[in-house]
Amino acid sequence: MVSWHHQEWNAIWAFLIGKDFGAFPAYMLAAVHPERVSGVITLGIPFMLPGPSAARNQQLPQGFYITRWQEPGRAEADFGRFDAKAVVRNIYTLFSGSEVPVAAEDQEIMDLFDPSAPLPPWFSEEDLSVYASLYEKSGFRFALQVPYRTLNVDCGITEPLVKAPTLLIMGEKDYVRKFPGIEDYIRSGAMKQVVPDLDIIFMPEGSHFVQEQLPDQVNEFIITFLGKHSA
Known part of the structure; x- marks a missing residue:
């Protein structure tokens, strides 16, 4: 903006x-x-x-969400189990908290979602529908490519x-x-x-x-x- x-x-x-x-x-x-x-x-x-030091993945648990989403195909398979509206709901619910989203070895990031958890009070069902409609058209592939899978690319500035x-x-x-x-x-x-x-x-x-x-x-x-x- x-x-x-x-x-x-x-x-x-x-x-x-x-x-x-x-x-x-x-x-x-x-x-x-x-x-x-x-x-x-x-x-x-x-x-x-x-660049390589931006995410510092090596200092975070194996199930750290950025690490998981940087792996080609993994998030697509995880997200693909749900419709776009459910994915957006899950992300807003998970990422509005104060804890870093980390999955266990036998989990994916979407598995961390609690279906009984309400939307944040400042994010309405109407907001959810509008956001989801955009991803229904575009999918999540580009949102995963940029920035997650380009985050560690050296920008050439020292x-x-x-x-x-x-x-x-x-x-x-x-x-x-x-x-x-x-x-x-x-x-x-x-x-x-x-x-x-x-x-x-x-x-x-x-x-x-x-x-x-x-x-x-x-x-x-x-x-x-x-x-x-x-x-």
């Missing part, structure tokens, strides 16, 4: 907003073309350089630097914070070595889907950031 800031002749400056894996292209564009980016806002994911003003919005109850090293990376200030002009907002009740869960608050943070850096 892009908010155009200023255009003069052939120069365009933009604010980039990326949620989850959308943070990767936002940060990379700002690093590669700093002259084109006025600011970066990401939700749920701090700066991480795409010393990234994001000079643009940056805002990271994280939910305190986002399961991503429990990935190895993520919490310390964010709170210790280490991220500022790559993104020096960084502000971080932690939302106490926020989940991984914070923009859907608390849209008014998230919009307020974004508008405030844009106003601060648009002059």
